[in-house]
Amino acid sequence: MKLQKYIIFIILFITALGGYLFFKKTNLQQDKPAFVVGTAAGYAPWVSINAQGEYEGFDVDVMKTLSTAP
Numbered sequence: 001m002k003l004q005k006y007i008i009f010i011i012l013f014i015t016a017l018g019g020y021l022f023f024k025k026t027n028l029q030q031d032k033p034a035f036v037v038g039t040a041a042g043y044a045p046w047v048s049i050n051a052q053g054e055y056e057g058f059d060v061d062v063m064k065t066l067s068t069a070p
Contacts, residue, residue, distance in 0.1 A: 035067045 047057040
């Protein structure tokens with residue numbers, strides 16, 4: 001019974017430590033916070049995909065402007 005408790009404790013400790021180290025490493029790699037947005041292509045002129053496979057349109061322009069604002 002004691003052995004099972006120790007094994008469970010060790011597993012939980014390793015899991016928590018791994019999660020902490022993962023998120024600590026992820027946050028250190030970013031100079032500033034992430035700006036995540038979502039949109040759906042196919043609603044020109046709001047947003048569409050051009051010949052090069054890149055998103056373009058009003059929504060994309062607004063997102064780019066907001067992401068570069070101080």
